Amino acid sequence: MIEIPSKVEGKQFDLYKLEQKLKPIGYSIGGNWDYDHGAFDYKLDDEVGYQFLRVPFTAVDGQLDARNCTVEMGRPFLLSHKYQIGIDDHAEAGAFSGTLNQFQEPVDKDASFPEQYVDNGKRLVEELEVLLLTDSE
Template identity: 65%
Template sequence: MIELQSKLEGQVYALYDLEQRLKPLGYVIGGNWDYDHGSFDYEIDDEVGYQFLRVPFMAEGRQLDSKDATVRIGRPYLLSHKYQQGLDDNVHVGNFTASFDQFSEPVDPDAEFPEKYIAVGRELVEELEQLLL
């Protein structure tokens, strides 16, 4: 994980408005959200796993599933998930568990982040700052 300083850190936004502005750029709400925190993830690449810019946020006052939820942005960071290779190699038609077991847990959820994408991550943070500030 590589933290990236940003002027966005500590800023408060309506979650709905933030989603409307970030989704067209390719950001998705990460699967690690809970009622009081979550993140917007941008997939930079899928080289031997996945490389992301993650923009974390915390609920301000109301839970994230509330209609008018607001969030405080945390410090963005780069992370890499390395997944097991070849888990679908032996999937057969009629294999009931294949529909459930097709995705694996990361072999290394905090894998080394490729140096060549660090500058890309910084540019993405700057783009977000220009959009949101």
């Protein structure tokens, strides 16, 4: 994990409006959210596992699944997940086993981050600052 200090840290936004700005440029809300916190993810690569920029946020007013939720942005960071190769070769057929084998755990959730994507991540954070802070300042 590589943290990237940003001017968006500590800033508050309406979650719905934030989604309207970030989704069209490639961000999605990561699957690891709860009612009081979550993150926007931008996938950088997925050749061996995947690498992405994650921008965490915390609910400060309301819950993430409710209207008019205000969130506070955390520090963006780069994260790499490396998955097991060939795990599907051993998956069993059938509807029931498909529900169990549908998702695989990463071999290394905090794999080293490929150097060639660090500059891309920093550039994305700069673009994020321009997008989010020029309207609100």
